[in-house]
Structure formats: C-alpha cells, structure tokens
Amino acid sequence: MNWEKKILCIGAGYVGGPTMSVIADRCPQYKVTVVDINADRIAAWNSAQLPIYEPGLEQVVERARGRNLFFSTDIDAGIAEANIIFVSVNTPTKTFGHGAGYASDLQYLEKTARHILAVSEEPKIVVEKSTLPVRTAEAMQRILDSNDKGIHFEILSNPEFLAEGTAINDLENPDRVLIGASETPEGQAALQEVIDIYANWVPRDRILTTNVWSSELSKLTANAFLAQRVSSINAVSAICEATGANVDEVAFAIGQDSRIGPKFLKASVGFGGSCFKKDILNLVYLCRHFNLPEAAEYWEWVVRMNEWQKHRFTKRILTTMFNSIAGKRIAVFGFAFKADTGDTRETPALTVVRDLLDEHALPVITDPQAIPEAKNDLADVLDLVEFTEDPYESVKGAHAIVICTEWQHFKELDYQKIYDSMEKPAFIFDGRNILDHQKLYEIGFEVTPVGKAGYSRL
Numbered sequence: 141m142n143w144e145k146k147i148l149c150i151g152a153g154y155v156g157g158p159t160m161s162v163i164a165d166r167c168p169q170y171k172v173t174v175v176d177i178n179a180d181r182i183a184a185w186n187s188a189q190l191p192i193y194e195p196g197l198e199q200v201v202e203r204a205r206g207r208n209l210f211f212s213t214d215i216d217a218g219i220a221e222a223n224i225i226f227v228s229v230n231t232p233t234k235t236f237g238h239g240a241g242y243a244s245d246l247q248y249l250e251k252t253a254r255h256i257l258a259v260s261e262e263p264k265i266v267v268e269k270s271t272l273p274v275r276t277a278e279a280m281q282r283i284l285d286s287n288d289k290g291i292h293f294e295i296l297s298n299p300e301f302l303a304e305g306t307a308i309n310d311l312e313n314p315d316r317v318l319i320g321a322s323e324t325p326e327g328q329a330a331l332q333e334v335i336d337i338y339a340n341w342v343p344r345d346r347i348l349t350t351n352v353w354s355s356e357l358s359k360l361t362a363n364a365f366l367a368q369r370v371s372s373i374n375a376v377s378a379i380c381e382a383t384g385a386n387v388d389e390v391a392f393a394i395g396q397d398s399r400i401g402p403k404f405l406k407a408s409v410g411f412g413g414s415c416f417k418k419d420i421l422n423l424v425y426l427c428r429h430f431n432l433p434e435a436a437e438y439w440e441w442v443v444r445m446n447e448w449q450k451h452r453f454t455k456r457i458l459t460t461m462f463n464s465i466a467g468k469r470i471a472v473f474g475f476a477f478k479a480d481t482g483d484t485r486e487t488p489a490l491t492v493v494r495d496l497l498d499e500h501a502l503p504v505i506t507d508p509q510a511i512p513e514a515k516n517d518l519a520d521v522l523d524l525v526e527f528t529e530d531p532y533e534s535v536k537g538a539h540a541i542v543i544c545t546e547w548q549h550f551k552e553l554d555y556q557k558i559y560d561s562m563e564k565p566a567f568i569f570d571g572r573n574i575l576d577h578q579k580l581y582e583i584g585f586e587v588t589p590v591g592k593a594g595y596s597r598l
C-alpha cells in the first residue's frame with residue numbers, strides 16, 4: 141500500500157490511543173501505528189476490551205483498526221518506517237532526587253529519544269505530544285543531534301488538550317490545535333507536514349502555530365488556568381458555607397460576566413486527574429528554576445487549595461455525623477476522578493476514602509468503570525474496603541452516601557429504595573452537587589452539599 145504518510149505514536153495511553161485513533165479514522169490515506177513497551181496495553185488495544193474507557197472510542201477504533209491503524213509492541217519497526225513520530229509517553233512528577241515532588245520525570249521521554257536515535261536511518265519529524273517543561277525540545281534536539289549518521293531530526297511541539305471523558309469529541313472538534321516549530325526552513329517545512337495532518341478535519345483557523353517554547357508553555361499554563369478556576373470557586377464554596385451564600389448562585393452570577401464565562405466554575409470535592417496537579421507543580425518548579433519565587437508560590441496555592449478542599453469535605457462528613465464514623469459503613473459513589481472515565485489518577489475519592497479509613501469508617505466503593513483501578517489504588521488496605529459495581533448493594537446498612545464522581549447514573553437511581561435500605565439517620569454528602577437535594581430531604585435524607593446550606597432535621 142502506498143501510504144501518503146507513515147505516522148508513529150510512541151505511548152499507547154489515554155492520549156496516544158485516542159489521538160491516533162482519530163487521526164487514522166479521519167485520514168485513511170495515512171498509516172498510523174501506535175507502539176508501547178507495555179505488551180498488555182497493546183494486547184488490549186487489539187482486543188474487544190480496550191484498555192481505557194472513553195465514550196465513542198470503541199466505534200472510532202473499530203472503523204480504523206486493521207485498515208490503517210495498528211497497535212504493536214515492535215517499537216523498532218515502527219520507528220524505522222515512520223516519517224513522523226509523535227511521542228506521547230507519561231511525564232509524571234519526579235519522586236526522587238533534585239526537584240522531587242515538583243519537576244517532571246523525563247526519563248521515559250529521554251529513553252524514547254534515544255530509542256528513535258538508535259533505530260533511525262533517515263530524517264524524521266519528532267513531535268512532542270506529552271506535556272513537557274518549557275525548553276524540553278532543546279534537550280531532545282541535543283540527544284537526537286548526537287548521531288554520527290548525519291540524520292536530521294526536526295522537533296516540534298504539539299501538546300494535547302483533550303479532556304478525559306470527552307476525548308473523542310475534543311479530538312474531532314478541537315477548540316484549537318497548537319503546533320510549535322522552529323523558524324528555520326526545516327522547522328517550517330516540518331510544521332506544514334503536521335498542519336497537513338490536522339487540516340484533514342480541523343478548520344485551518346483553529347490550527348495555531350507558535351514557536352516551540354510558547355507551545356510547550358501554553359499547555360502547562362492552560363492547565364494551570366483551568367485548575368485555578370476550580371480552586372477559586374472551591375475557595376468561594378468555603379465562604380458560602382460559612383455565610384449562608386449559595387455557591388451555585390454565586391458561580392452563575394460570576395460566570396454571566398462575559399470576561400469570565402460560565403465554564404469550570406462548579407464547586408466540588410476537588411479536582412483530580414493525572415495532569416492538573418503535576419503540570420502546576422512543574423510550573424512551580426520552572427518558576428523557582430528561573431528565580432521567580434512569587435510566581436511559584438502563587439501557582440502552588442492552586443494545588444494547596446485543592447488538597448485543603450478534599451480534606452475539608454471529609455471533615456464535614458465527620459462533624460455532620462456526630463464526630464464519630466468509626467465502624468460505620470459509608471457508601472462512596474464514584475471513584476474515577478471524573479465522570480465517563482475509568483481513570484483514577486489523583487482522584488479526590490482516594491483522599492476521601494483514606495480520610496474515612498483514618499477515622500476507622502468502613503468505606504464501600506461503587507463505580508461503573510473504575511473498580512479495578514480503585515482496587516489497585518487501595519491495594520494496601522483491601523481488607524478494610526468493599527467494592528461493588530452495584531450502588532444498591534453498596535448502600536445496604538450504610539449510614540451515609542458520599543458522592544465523589546458526577547456519573548449521570550447516580551442521578552438516575554431510586555433514592556427512596558436506597559433510603560429504605562440504609563441506617564437512620566441516612567446522610568448524603570454530595571461532593572459534586574449533582575443530586576436534587578430538596579427531593580432527597582423529602583425522602584428523609586440529611587443532605588450536605590458543597591458550598592451551600594444543607595437540609596437537616598437534626
């Protein structure tokens with residue numbers, strides 16, 4: 141087959157898998173291969189049970205897999221034949237050495253660069269898709285330039301802005317695609333090659349081009365801004381609880397200002413996910429590195445507010461339930477960090493469950509997608525926690541329900557039936573403000589939302 145381009149993606153995770161599936165779906169003229177060192181993950185991508193849950197993903201994969209979309213563990217062959225290599229490996233927070241707890245751990249990225257270097261016999265375009273500290277492309281370039289084969293590698297930055305839970309829609313209809321390239325003729329030629337991919341389905345005015353450093357930094361700061369909005373409204377939620385104001389009303393009033401806008405102003409138990417915390421901490425690290433301690437501290441508070449909000453939520457559970465939850469069964473509704481994903485990385489539910497365990501409560505976790513991940517996350521305390529996919533099972537004999545994830549499914553349950561099977565008084569702590577609190581109160585529940593007055597007879 142005479143493919144117009146051969147595209148490789150290294151890293152078949154939450155970003156690499158969906159992103160490449162959509163490219164392959166939209167561009168049948170390209171061969172798209174996704175490789176990973178994790179053989180189980182690749183086997184799952186090649187099976188009917190995909191390794192990640194994402195609405196709409198299955199259909200996209202089914203259309204393209206085996207036609208022009210391939211998942212493989214043969215990284216060497218993939219590198220050798222590709223013209224364009226996207227690198228979408230994980231870039232977690234460093235847990236050791238200099239910068240531990242803040243800086244990005246770039247070992248996976250560096251290994252990938254060395255792998256590309258070792259296998260390549262001809263020039264390639266290497267596209268950073270992972271979220272990276274500003275000026276990482278410079279280090280990549282140095283590694284890739286250290287070859288005596290006379291091969292030129294052009295490094296571009298193309299950070300991914302998809303949100304888990306809505307990844308397919310975000311990829312098919314992105315607000316923008318950002319591509320950073322160097323201003324050299326080679327950089328501009330490579331830029332055009334990557335623009336050509338997205339231009340197959342993204343309107344040209346949504347494909348933004350910048351220099352490499354702006355592109356790298358835009359991703360980190362976009363996440364910092366998003367998380368900052370959550371921490372801001374969560375800070376407001378605490379003032380609302382103290383004063384009798386209602387955070388939903390305040391958020392609506394704030395969001396009507398067209399300069400602010402309504403999105404990302406939902407008070408909750410806190411944000412989670414693999415990116416916000418790590419990207420902000422990385423930004424903090426960069427600010428310190430460039431001797432900007434005030435900027436570092438400013439951004440660090442976004443994360444500290446989030447930690448505070450999570451613990452504040454569990455403290456409210458404790459005080460509302462007469463300062464004693466030891467030995468009480470508590471149903472935790474949702475363990476995924478958000479709805480429509482099975483991803484539990486940095487999920488607020490984990491903090492809540494660990495806080496409950498500290499108080500010797502008996503948590504029962506229910507989630508439609510995240511039970512296997514929840515079991516991994518709580519591997520050290522498996523004998524102290526129960527798991528079930530059935531919410532009705534989780535509430536039997538429970539003293540309280542704690543909503544941690546905004547699954548639509550939780551809104552549609554029969555709360556009269558649930559109430560009937562619980563101990564009394566039956567408490568609901570709605571960490572996502574998704575339920576009809578008045579109705580729950582009428583059934584008999586004691587209801588505690590976030591950032592507004594609850595409903596109580598006690």
Ligand SMILES: NC(=O)c1ccc[n+]([C@@H]2O[C@H](COP(=O)([O-])OP(=O)(O)OC[C@H]3O[C@@H](n4cnc5c(N)ncnc54)[C@H](O)[C@@H]3O)[C@@H](O)[C@H]2O)c1
Pocket residue numbers: 150151152153154155156175176177178181215228229230231248249251252269270271272300301302303304414415
């Ligand atoms: N998850 C998101 O919502 C999201 C959104 C935008 C950007 N990002 C960024 O994208 C990057 C990837 O995130 P993710 O959520 O897909 O991570 P992930 O952990 O789900 O996937 C990364 C994959 O890379 C593989 N890998 C690591 N080293 C490798 C190597 N040397 N060779 C081949 N494969 C290797 C791992 O086995 C893993 O399967 C991160 O930098 C992240 O910050 C994530």
